[in-house]
Amino acid sequence: MPSVARDWTPEEFVTTVGDAIGSAPERRSHGALGPVEACRWLHPAAHETPVAAMDAHFVAVTLGAPVNVACRIEGERERSAVLRPGGVTVVPAGRRVDWRIGGPMTVLNLFLPGPWARGLRSEGGPDGKRLRPMLGGADPHVERLGLLVLDLIQAPEPDPVYGEALAVALLARLSSGRAAGTAAPAGLSRTALRRSLDHMQAHLEEPLTLADLAAAAGLSPFHFARGFRSATGQPPHRALIGLRIARAKALLADPRAPVAEVAMRAGFAGPTSLAHAFRREVGMTPTAYRAACGVPRAGYG
CATH class of the missing domain: 1.10.10 (Arc Repressor Mutant, subunit A)
Known part of the structure; x- marks a missing residue:
């Protein structure tokens, strides 16, 4: 069983928990989601594992057969549930967790870094401070976003612009309790739209990110992604693919x-x-x- 230390990074989570359960992730994002980490993981057997606090929001989407899980999140009462396919689990940043996994489990784990989430919030984006703990909850929007993330990290050559846009949408959904974009966002100004398209055209040979395109438009990634879609009817990564x-x-x-x-x-x-x-x-x-x-x-x- 791993020792408990404060302020784990997602990499330490993967390494230490992997050693504890005798299994490494089957797939990892390796930059496909910008600063956000994701991995598909098969837990081969029942286990009890304490996980130290991280400066990252932890989100999991259950992929395999139902499994009994109990957890005690720091500051909360113990919870238990049967995690069914599509079930969503959330641990806000800064919380230690003691897990009891009742049997084999396949899961998609996502780590939304605190600095990244705080940067979005400072620019008027989703407020990660509003995340609430959840164990195996039903949220079709988060489930759908999680499956899109899974498809992306399993692709041979994933698109990081698309990946980070998925991560922003996921944080927005979890923070607001409703799908990102429920209220119609204002579209980009002509100048901002032209600058972003010109930047795409001028740098097509380069591995562009959502942050690159947002910076060219003079906006935060969150507002750029929403405004671009409102102005053009398509997300930035689709426009980039079309130009390529x-x-x-x-x-x-x-x-x-x-x-x-x-x-x-x-x-x-x-x-x-x-x-x-x-x-x-x-x-x-x-x-x-x-x-x-x-x-x-x-x-x-």
């Missing part, structure tokens, strides 16, 4: 350009990422698109 696909189409018109080079110059992580996006957005592979456009074969890949 448009550049890829233009580059594919050159029969001498290898697909790997097209992918790099259009901002995709590689040919596989380009092919996946192309099939989803255009309905065919880059090579098939070239053929359909009558681009002569000249040794392109």
Whole structure:
């Protein structure tokens, strides 16, 4: 059983709890959600594990079969529940927890860092101080966001702009008790929208983040993401993908350009990422698109 120390980081949580239960996470986010950490974890057997306080909000979405769980969160009475698929568990930052897990459990764990959450709050975003403890609660919005996070961290080449936007929406939902965006947000000004789109276009080859785009518009990530969607009808990551696909189409018109080079110059992580996006957005592979456009074969890949 791990020793109890104050102020664990998410990395210490993963390492120490992993040692205690004899299991490492099956998947981790590795930057796919910006500063937010996420992992898919199979707990192979029943266990009792104390977890020290962290400067991070802890959120879990149960993925596998129902399991009996009890916990004592610092400052709260002991809770117990049957955690069913989709059940949501929340431990606000700064609380020690003693867990009793009744059997094998598959779960998605998310760690929303305190500094990141406080930064959003200082810019008028969601107030993480309003999070309340929960054990296996039902919240379809959080469940849906959690499953989108799971899809993202299991993708071969995840989009960090999309990832951080999911994390912001998750914190907003948990903080407000209602879905982020229930009240219609004001759209971006023409100037802010143009600056963000110009920044996307000028830096398509780079691994852009939500914070990069928000800074170009002169807004916080929270307000930028909501305002961009209100102004354009789509989230920032969809607009970014659209611009990258448009550049890829233009580059594919050159029969001498290898697909790997097209992918790099259009901002995709590689040919596989380009092919996946192309099939989803255009309905065919880059090579098939070239053929359909009558681009002569000249040794392109």
